[in-house]
Amino acid sequence: MDSKKLLSAYLPMTETAFYILLSMSEPRHGYGIAKFVSELTNERIKLGSGTIYGTLTKMQRDGIIAVFDDTEKRIVYEITDTGKELLRAEMNRISRVYDDMKSMEKYYMGEEQQ
């Protein structure tokens, strides 16, 4: 898949895909990703084992992540340049969403305290 197609297929990202890519700051295996995401989000997001396995398989097929090491029992993945490009695009999108939210926050967020 070329990167334009990938961008339109993956963006906006599901929370699952976003957090899996976000956790790839260093090479990790499936369960390592689950633990990392759970810690990062204070257990707000607990990725199921079947979900991670399915998503990693798909991401590898699309060339977003690649095998870093498979000599130990567990396969370790790393993010590819295409994957990084995709993650940057999503991060930009989310920060724009965040800015928009901040500018409109005053109209909605105060109400619950009244």
Place this chain on the structure above:
Amino acid sequence: MKKFMPLWFFDVTVTEKKLSELHSKGHHLSGFSPLSGMFEFSDGGNENVIYRICRLKGCNGTAPKGVTANGWESVCGTRNFYIAKNSDTETENIPSYKFWQTLNRVIIFIVLLIFCYFLGFLMGFGGGRIEHNGTVHDDMRFIFAAAVELILLVITLFLWKANKNLSKKGTDLGLSGFAKTIPGENLVYTKEEEKQMLKSGQMIKKAPLGWFYAPDKAEEMVERLAREGWKFYRFNEMGTVFYFIKSEPCKLKFVVDYQSEASDEYYLQSKDDGWKLEFTSMMRTMCFVVWSKEYTDSESEPEFYSDEANEMKLAKRMAFTLGIPMLVLGAAMLIFAIWITINKPKVAAILPAYALVFAEYTYFGSKATGFYLRTRKKHKLN
């Protein structure tokens, strides 16, 4: 030197051994073409090394960084294959055989399908002799089908051996029992003890017909029984009978999964995550796997699929590989039955046996399709 090994991919462990042998005789691998099976060698020293042939999409002939860090050196390769060698012949850090195991399983699956197809032929021909104009001939079609079956059997044996070689280097899932479908750790009681428990009412059996076509219902049943004080103990080897033992009421999450291709990684990752393997089909292609996880009141319900899309995909896979094909087959059988009743009333005597198969297909087919429709509805409501 060039060497032609067209069947190199059938059992890569054998090919790898061959490459090591040639290396120790001074023929060092320098290039290969996976399509034609041509291996090229250049002259060199007589060291002992081990080779690994790996398939890795987009690797461009080089081993990943983590693999080279473990002492492997890329030798040659193509876009999607790389061959690496290691002078530490005793190393335990061997790149995964996952792809070859998958390929092996897929080939076995296809060979068995063709085998079943020709078996149908063989049975249709009866004794293999036909009467024509008063004289009896050997039926050539029978001989042809029999020969094909024999060849397929030989190929299967060869593949089976390759499978053994590959899985020796793969992961031990701790499966026990004749059929290698239930994990050994589940078998706490002996057969005798189980018999006693069944008699005394400490253990009960349940065998819902074709439960794997409606996995959500089976999950509900096991989780409900756990809350009522009947904890799931084990399956039988076919996975058709559930055994429960009397215990304290507990919270159990029971998950039936259907994978189009279950790799070692799939099992290991789920075990790491605290899931207990309860059952797995013998074939890893179109594979049923059952997992369970106990949890306490203070914990939230564990999820195997935390993303709706994955759950939906599973239901779709069930519907499109099992449910709908079975319903279509059932419908075709019904049309054929009507046609035969009208046109060949004499042959219609076989219809009762036929009706049984029709009923089976329709029942299981509608169960799997029903599961898909229920899952779809559940996710639309959310």
